Amino acid sequence: MEYDDKGSVKDIEGDLRNRLAGMGIRKGKTIRMITRQPIKGPVVVEVDGASTSLDLEMAKKILVETDR
Amino acid sequence: MKVLLMGHPNVGKSVVFNRFTGVDVITSNYPGTTVEYSEGSMRAEGEEVTVIDVPGTFSLEPKDKAEEVAVEMLEKEKNAVVISVVDASKIERGLYLTLEIIERGYPVVLALNMWDMAKHKGFNIDVNRLSEILGVPVVPTTAVSGEGINKLASVLKRARPIEVETISGRAGGRV
Amino acid sequence: MSLTVDERWDLIDRISRETVTAGVYKETLTDVIGEITIKPMTGIPVVIASLYLFWSIFGSFAGFFTDGFFVKFFDQYWLPWWQLHFPDTWEWLYYIVVGDPLADNCLEAFGMLTSGLFVAVGVVLPAIFIFYLMLTLLEDVGYLPRLAVLVDTILHKIGLHGYAIVPTILSLGCNVPGVTATRILETRKERFVMMTLLAIFVPCGAQLGIMQQVIPETMGLVLLYLVIGYFVTGFVLNRIIPGKSPEILMDVPPYQKPLLRNVALKIWMRMREFFTSAIPFVLLGVLMVNVLYLAGFIQWLSCTLSPLFVYWFGIPEATVGPLIAAFLRKDLAVAQLSVIEMTWYQMVTAVVLVSIYFPCLATFVMLLREGWKELLGSLAVLIVVVTVYGGFVHLVGILAGVA
Numbered sequence: 001m002e003y004d005d006k007g008s009v010k011d012i013e014g015d016l017r018n019r020l021a022g023m024g025i026r027k028g029k030t031i032r033m034i035t036r037q038p039i040k041g042p043v044v045v046e047v048d049g050a051s052t053s054l055d056l057e058m059a060k061k062i063l064v065e066t067d068r
Numbered sequence: 069m070k071v072l073l074m075g076h077p078n079v080g081k082s083v084v085f086n087r088f089t090g091v092d093v094i095t096s097n098y099p100g101t102t103v104e105y106s107e108g109s110m111r112a113e114g115e116e117v118t119v120i121d122v123p124g125t126f127s128l129e130p131k132d133k134a135e136e137v138a139v140e141m142l143e144k145e146k147n148a149v150v151i152s153v154v155d156a157s158k159i160e161r162g163l164y165l166t167l168e169i170i171e172r173g174y175p176v177v178l179a180l181n182m183w184d185m186a187k188h189k190g191f192n193i194d195v196n197r198l199s200e201i202l203g204v205p206v207v208p209t210t211a212v213s214g215e216g217i218n219k220l221a222s223v224l225k226r227a228r229p230i231e232v233e234t235i236s237g238r239a240g241g242r243v
Numbered sequence: 244m245s246l247t248v249d250e251r252w253d254l255i256d257r258i259s260r261e262t263v264t265a266g267v268y269k270e271t272l273t274d275v276i277g278e279i280t281i282k283p284m285t286g287i288p289v290v291i292a293s294l295y296l297f298w299s300i301f302g303s304f305a306g307f308f309t310d311g312f313f314v315k316f317f318d319q320y321w322l323p324w325w326q327l328h329f330p331d332t333w334e335w336l337y338y339i340v341v342g343d344p345l346a347d348n349c350l351e352a353f354g355m356l357t358s359g360l361f362v363a364v365g366v367v368l369p370a371i372f373i374f375y376l377m378l379t380l381l382e383d384v385g386y387l388p389r390l391a392v393l394v395d396t397i398l399h400k401i402g403l404h405g406y407a408i409v410p411t412i413l414s415l416g417c418n419v420p421g422v423t424a425t426r427i428l429e430t431r432k433e434r435f436v437m438m439t440l441l442a443i444f445v446p447c448g449a450q451l452g453i454m455q456q457v458i459p460e461t462m463g464l465v466l467l468y469l470v471i472g473y474f475v476t477g478f479v480l481n482r483i484i485p486g487k488s489p490e491i492l493m494d495v496p497p498y499q500k501p502l503l504r505n506v507a508l509k510i511w512m513r514m515r516e517f518f519t520s521a522i523p524f525v526l527l528g529v530l531m532v533n534v535l536y537l538a539g540f541i542q543w544l545s546c547t548l549s550p551l552f553v554y555w556f557g558i559p560e561a562t563v564g565p566l567i568a569a570f571l572r573k574d575l576a577v578a579q580l581s582v583i584e585m586t587w588y589q590m591v592t593a594v595v596l597v598s599i600y601f602p603c604l605a606t607f608v609m610l611l612r613e614g615w616k617e618l619l620g621s622l623a624v625l626i627v628v629v630t631v632y633g634g635f636v637h638l639v640g641i642l643a644g645v646a
Contacts, residue, residue, distance in 0.1 A: 053392045054493075159263060191264070193264075
């Protein structure tokens with residue numbers, strides 16, 4: 001995942017797609033990175049006004065095309 | 069009749085439960101306040117109804133023990149009516165869980181909770197059309213103030229199991 | 244029929260296109276605060292500030308009521324009245340109910356109606372009231388999930404993810420809801436590590452309250468030892484227990500204004516719990532300890548365990564009595580320790596031991612409900628930890644020249 005402000009989700013790898021589905025993170029959605037914690041900590045993203053925090057390893061499996 | 073209250077964590081299921089049954093359950097603003105279910109009863113349309121407040125879950129594929137409890141409850145109560153409580157301003161991901169429940173063959177009533185907040189945020193949801201497409205009763209509610217709660221109780225009997233193909237057929241063309 | 248994930252979303256897209264029009268999203272003040280408190284640069288200072296604020300309100304509120312009112316009331320009126328008026332026909336009954344006839348304060352007397360009520364009502368009640376009030380506000384506002392994100396990195400080192408901070412904080416009020424809250428953790432390993440750490444290292448609100456009252460100067464050191472123990476033990480457990488630690492995946496709810504009704508209800512339920520279960524337990528604890536003293540059991544146990552206590556832990560053998568009381572109520576045990584003659588460092592060691600030693604009965608029952616295998620495992624860890632860590636605290640004392 002790119003560490004940019006905003007982008008749209010292009011693809012989510014493997015079974016993570018199922019796990020994130022219930023949280024509303026999916027292909028085609030606009031996603032915004034709110035913060036990334038230091039030392040490989042979790043990231044917090046926003047989709048549709050809902051914030052979700054997820055592990056860095058997970059976040060790497062989300063392919064995002066950034067707006068800029 | 070048995071009614072299960074299901075939905076994401078933190079959408080106000082326990083508040084709805086409290087409104088229905090008068091049983092005090094405490095709530096908090098973090099996911100997972102309700103890790104065990106609570107049961108109460110109310111009268112709806114002259115009939116005694118058992119209401120069960122199920123722990124919050126994001127999907128029917130559980131990822132922790134509280135979610136497992138939720139799915140087990142659903143599987144145990146084969147004949148229950150499910151009230152799917154969703155945060156109206158996060159309706160899409162709420163519909164995800166709702167569809168999962170419908171797919172399993174349960175009669176569902178959709179409660180669009182936190183309706184006041186959603187309106188405040190500028191959301192506009194065509195409740196009638198939504199109900200038409202889904203084929204289930206849809207009720208906007210604001211559980212903390214009690215708005216819509218009576219209406220919710222009165223439509224319980226109108227809930228019917230429905231096939232997703234039917235929904236899909238009514239939902240209009242492909243994107 | 245059931246759909247695949249993508250089909251389901253596709254259907255939702257089609258439904259929502261027809262029915263939902265989202266307004267222009269305006270960023271509100273709550274969103275801004277939400278982001279400030281979750282970004283590390285600003286969030287961590289906020290954590291420290293809130294901790295400090297929490298602590299000073301806790302201390303000053305509890306102190307205000309306990310020192311300002313209850314201590315005077317209990318020592319000057321309550322205790323003398325009972326000492327004077329309770330019939331001394333049976334010496335043993337007097338000893339159990341009123342305690343030492345010569346004591347001039349309610350901690351030393353150690354009777355059911357004197358020390359028992361003083362500890363429960365005079366010290367612990369104000370402390371847990373203010374604690375629960377603040378905890379409830381934190382819960383209802385929605386701060387805890389944000390805290391979880393901030394501490395995720397640290398907690399990963401001990402095999403837990405950030406959300407483990409929620410059971411930990413709840414346990415600071417009372418370990419019982421803390422144990423229940425471990426169910427939001429994902430794997431069995433995680434839940435086991437968490438329950439064990441809660442049962443051993445997290446002191447409850449009642450215990451914090453009494454510590455604040457009887458050892459205000461050295462309380463910080465006690466807490467430091469507990470925090471170090473929490474992390475070291477967690478680190479070791481994470482290495483030796485098989486199983487994977489999952490990744491964090493969690494919804495972060497927006498801040499909300501707490502509902503007065505809910506706050507009041509929650510505090511009411513928690514206080515009622517205190518009156519109906521904690522107070523009887525405190526009184527029962529005093530009763531049990533007094534009976535065991537009268538029967539000579541505690542003296543016998545003190546003699547037997549004396550080598551372990553005196554040489555290994557470096558504390559007087561008289562502390563065996565409080566450790567027995569600790570099985571019922573930790574707050575009572577700390578109160579009892581405070582009147583035993585010992586150096587300040589011995590006191591620190593003894594209070595640390597009371598904290599990490601056997602969880603109180605209520606917690607024990609909760610742990611049993613979560614599974615007896617886990618409970619036995621936790622107890623095995625506990626015995627090792629108490630022995631090793633107790634010795635370690637003593638060793639630090641020797642090296643620092645204070646033991």
